[in-house]
Every structure is written in C-alpha cells, then in structure tokens.
Amino acid sequence: MGIKALLSKPMAAWVVARQQRWMEDPAQAQQQVFASIVRAAASTAFGKDHYFKDVQTPQDLAQAVPVRDYEALRPYFDRLKAGERDVLWPGLPLYFAKTSGTTSGTKYIPITQASIPNHINGAKNALLNYIQETGRSQFLDGKLIFLSGSPVLEEVAGIHTGRLSGIVNHHVPGYLRTNQLPSYQTNCIEDWETKLDAIVNETIDQRMTLISGIPPWVQMYFDKIMSRTGKQIKDVFPDFNLFVYGGVNFAPYKTKLLDSIGRQVDSIETFPASEGFFAFQNRQEDPSLLLLADSGIFYEFIAVEEFYQPNPRRLTLAEVKTGVNYALIISSNAGLWGYSIGDTVKFTSLFPHKLVVSGRLKHFISAFGEHVIGEEVEGALQDAMAEFPEVAVTEFTVAPYVDQGNGPSYHEWLIAFDSPPHDLERFAKSLNWHLRKRNTYYDDLISGNILATLKVTPLPPNAFQQYMKRQGKLGGQNKVPRLSNDRTLANGLLEALQV
Incomplete structure (x- = not known):
C-alpha cells in the first residue's frame, strides 16, 4: 500500500x-x-x-x-x-x-x-x-x-x-x-x-x-x-x-x-x-x-404540489418528511438567497437525513394533466428493462404527442438503444404498465381513453450525441432533459437524424 x-x-x-x-x-x-x-x-x-x-x-x-x-x-x-x-x-x-x-x-x-x-x-x-x-x-x-x-x-x-x-x-x-x-x-x-x-x-x-x-x-x-x-x-x-x-x-x-x-x-x-x-x-x-x-x-423545502401557489410553506430540515417530493431552495455563503435550484428531492430517511434526486421542477409532462416527473419515467424504464434483460439504453427522453385531428394523443419515448428489445411492442406495453403503476393521473388518462398507450421511437445509439453536438453541448457536464412538456427536444432529435 x-x-x-x-x-x-x-x-x-x-x-x-x-x-x-x-x-x-x-x-x-x-x-x-x-x-x-x-x-x-x-x-x-x-x-x-x-x-x-x-x-x-x-x-x-x-x-x-x-x-x-x-x-x-x-x-x-x-x-x-x-x-x-x-x-x-x-x-x-x-x-x-x-x-x-x-x-x-x-x-x-x-x-x-x-x-x-x-x-x-x-x-x-x-x-x-x-x-x-x-x-x-x-x-x-x-x-x-x-x-x-x-x-x-x-x-x-x-x-x-x-x-x-x-x-x-x-x-x-x-x-x-x-x-x-x-x-x-x-x-x-x-x-x-x-x-x-x-x-x-x-x-x-x-x-x-x-x-x-x-x-x-x-x-x-x-x-x-x-x-x-x-x-x-x-x-x-x-x-x-x-x-x-x-x-x-x-x-x-x-x-x-x-x-x-x-x-x-x-x-x-x-x-x-x-x-x-x-x-x-x-x-x-x-x-x-x-x-x-x-x-x-x-436549506428550505417546498412540497412540489405547493410550489406554484402564492404562499407555499417553506419547511426547514427539521420539518421534512420521508416520501414527499420537495423543491430544493437554498440560501448560502455564495450569496444565493431563497434560490430555487430547480431540482426536486425526496427524503428516504431521517437521522440521518438522506435523499434521492427525484427530478426537475421544469422537466415534467403535464400536457394532459398527468404531471409525470423524472423519477417516474426513470423508474418505469428500469422496471421494464428488468423484464427485458437484453435491453441496453444509451440515452432517452420523453415528450407528449398531442392529437391534431390525425390520431390519438400519447407519450412518445425517444430511446437510443445500444441493444434493443426483441419485441418492441411488448417492451412499450411494459413501459406503459410500469408508468401507470407509478402515476395515478396517467393511469386514469389511459383508462379513460384520453391517452393511448405510449409509443417507443427507437433511435441509433449515437442519436443524442449527434443532437448535443449540433447544440454545441457535447461532453463535459451537459445533460439531456429526461422529459419535456413540449416537443422542442423531440423534434430537434428527429431533425438531427435527418441531416
């Protein structure tokens, strides 16, 4: 040694x-x-x-x-x-x-x-x-x-x-x-x-x-x-x-x-x-x-469902509970005061106070009132991959597809597979099932035929790299949003593949 x-x-x-x-x-x-x-x-x-x-x-x-x-x-x-x-x-x-x-x-x-x-x-x-x-x-x-x-x-x-x-x-x-x-x-x-x-x-x-x-x-x-x-x-x-x-x-x-x-x-x-x-x-x-x-x-913490209300409750570390999604607010010796960093966290234990990062305040899908967050799509993907062990994912993002009179509305999962599922349709159904289990609003929209079963669009392994390169954000500390409430990223990815 x-x-x-x-x-x-x-x-x-x-x-x-x-x-x-x-x-x-x-x-x-x-x-x-x-x-x-x-x-x-x-x-x-x-x-x-x-x-x-x-x-x-x-x-x-x-x-x-x-x-x-x-x-x-x-x-x-x-x-x-x-x-x-x-x-x-x-x-x-x-x-x-x-x-x-x-x-x-x-x-x-x-x-x-x-x-x-x-x-x-x-x-x-x-x-x-x-x-x-x-x-x-x-x-x-x-x-x-x-x-x-x-x-x-x-x-x-x-x-x-x-x-x-x-x-x-x-x-x-x-x-x-x-x-x-x-x-x-x-x-x-x-x-x-x-x-x-x-x-x-x-x-x-x-x-x-x-x-x-x-x-x-x-x-x-x-x-x-x-x-x-x-x-x-x-x-x-x-x-x-x-x-x-x-x-x-x-x-x-x-x-x-x-x-x-x-x-x-x-x-x-x-x-x-x-x-x-x-x-x-x-x-x-x-x-x-x-x-x-x-x-x-x-640190201060605001329950996510209260964040956009006029006077949300700002909790100290002594007041938080496990299992609740909180927006993370900081004041610090860097001179940041009441600053929302944009991340959401969920405590898994108290004493010690331990947490997981559950998503981003601005990264969600609620085009139909479902308010699906990053933690839910990541968890659904992880559960589906456990059922399809041949699958390896390079990168992915999720966006809504809103019906313009040509067909049903749905969530589109754009996934760059390093190793794709043997049966893409079954894999999509598994993803859909696991997301329904994690988000009751999404489940209700599927049950009520307001949303169709999600669609998986397979992309080449380097699709996200090509997109990030076009954006001047390849490498370093740059990250792809897990999900968006519009199709800007989704359309950009698809356009990058056509160049």
Whole structure:
C-alpha cells in the first residue's frame, strides 16, 4: 500500500467522526449555518434591501426573502458582473460558474472565498467516507481521471469565470496532482470529440483506478477504448475499482456501463451543482445521499404540489418528511438567497437525513394533466428493462404527442438503444404498465381513453450525441432533459437524424 492510501485512513476516520456529530443533530447544524450567513450578509446590498438586521429566524427569512430563480435575481447578478462589491456577499466573488440555462440563457453563478470549500470538501469527503466504510484506499495509489470541462477561465469584471468542473480542477489537492489525468493541456481542449481522443491516448496504457464523470460521457470514453483495443474495460484497466458520478440518475446507464466494464465496481453518487455541493452517497449498500447540513448552505423545502401557489410553506430540515417530493431552495455563503435550484428531492430517511434526486421542477409532462416527473419515467424504464434483460439504453427522453385531428394523443419515448428489445411492442406495453403503476393521473388518462398507450421511437445509439453536438453541448457536464412538456427536444432529435 502506497503512502497516499495509507495516510488517507486516519484522515477518513477523523472526517467521518466529525460528520457524525452534525448528523445526530442536523437541525442544530442548519441553525448555525443560518445565523452565520445572515449575519455575514447583513451589510450587503441584498441584506439591506431585505432588512437582514431584523432577520432572526428561518421564518423571518421566509417573510423577508421570496423564493426566486436565476432570472428573478438577475439584477443582483448583473451588478456583480459590472464589478460592484458587497452585493450578495461581502466583497467580490472568487469565481463565476458559467452554466447554460433553458430559460435564462447563460447563467453566472457566484462562488465566493467562503463557498469554495463546500465544493472541494464535498467531493473529498465523499471519497473519505468510502475509505472509512470499506477500508479500500488503494485507488489513491493509481491514476485518477475526472472527465470535466475545460479549466481555462476567462475574466468577467476581473472575476475568473468558467465551467464549475473547470474551476474545481484548479483546486485538486496537490498530493493528487501527480495521479490526475488527463493532462492540463488535454483538459483545455474545447472540442469534446478531439478531447476524448486525446484522453484515450493519455490513459489507455495507464494504471487507472478511479474514473469520475457524468455516466453518458463516461460511456463514450469506454466505447472509444473498447473500439481501440477490442477489450472490455476490466482487461484494459484491471485495477479500476471505483466509479464516481453525479448529475443524472445512474440506473438507465448502469447495464451498459457494467457490460462495458465486464465486472462489478464500487460506485459513489454525488449531488453537485454550480450553486453548491449538496449531498453524496456515504454507504455502498444504500443508494440514497447524505444531505450536507453543515457546509455553508441553509436549506428550505417546498412540497412540489405547493410550489406554484402564492404562499407555499417553506419547511426547514427539521420539518421534512420521508416520501414527499420537495423543491430544493437554498440560501448560502455564495450569496444565493431563497434560490430555487430547480431540482426536486425526496427524503428516504431521517437521522440521518438522506435523499434521492427525484427530478426537475421544469422537466415534467403535464400536457394532459398527468404531471409525470423524472423519477417516474426513470423508474418505469428500469422496471421494464428488468423484464427485458437484453435491453441496453444509451440515452432517452420523453415528450407528449398531442392529437391534431390525425390520431390519438400519447407519450412518445425517444430511446437510443445500444441493444434493443426483441419485441418492441411488448417492451412499450411494459413501459406503459410500469408508468401507470407509478402515476395515478396517467393511469386514469389511459383508462379513460384520453391517452393511448405510449409509443417507443427507437433511435441509433449515437442519436443524442449527434443532437448535443449540433447544440454545441457535447461532453463535459451537459445533460439531456429526461422529459419535456413540449416537443422542442423531440423534434430537434428527429431533425438531427435527418441531416
């Protein structure tokens, strides 16, 4: 065992012991975060505008600060981009995390000196929890790859600006730099396909032990390696034993990824975003994620069915229940206040407070009043694939088809199969049945003949890659929406195939 693997064990024990203290009383940890961030921001422009000097409790904050998304907070972000200090948090941000929004165009999310440890420690502690639980730390002695965006940063009002993954790349601990791949030069390549070829060239003969990235882009990396070598990943990287991922549900990709690898490997799911690092999987046998209650972020939760009401109830961590879909609202030491990140979560347990990411507020289908969400379509697909073991899915999305007088309305599933079902019609019926079981409104619409049985449109394995390339969003941290309430994405996919 190498020195890095050896020294990581006492560090892991210390981190997990410290973590255990706030896990036992997360409400108290949240109260301390709340008091700290409100006090620190009281003299900022936002704090003065919202009378932070009078905010003493979470209920005061809910009264003073409405729930907003990026667009609603844009006037404050624009002041930061103009170089104004003390707007949302004391001083200027350390970085802007640049991200694409579906409704707001390019977003510039502030990351402050106070908030950068949240991003760095969240990822680090996910690995240390794994080491403490399993005793396996040998991966630290091999090569580690993080498939990420370019670390090249531009400047906006003198503030370093780039993709979150590129920003975080600048903060990889020094003791891991010698292990990290790809090289800085390769990581700076903007074109994903060119970059992927370079990554394969740099890693194919290395002792890879940890691979991290968004599952569909990791699959592209695996496909390249297998095409180059004619071997499964286990034979190219025999010491690869830990896969770290986040950003999307792993389940739809799991079968093909494991087939590509050729054996089981341990995995850690994380819940990162430009706005913060919120949770990670801390137990191998439990796929749910531990919410980080002491990491500079104060959380509020709104039941999804109440979110668009005039005065929805904003619950603290002490008030949540298991099994309820909540919109996640954050206030943080990055200067985000009452900020809706757009994700929905569902708690699987309390003490410890663990959750799953259940979907996106704006990613749903309710063209007929069914309000189908991401968790439901992903679950239905997973159940159907269990009945059809030959099926492997590269990527998928779901959209409504509204009858224009030419036939019935239905949900269209556009699925890129790496390995299609032997009987597509039976597979579609299975999908339909499992979705009916998960959503009573959808079941009622099918029973009432308002909707026809869903339609599966099979696509080539690279269909989504072609579409993302046309959109300039191939690779990195870009993700395909699981479902949409209109046909913009569906039509774009079909058009991309005709080019």
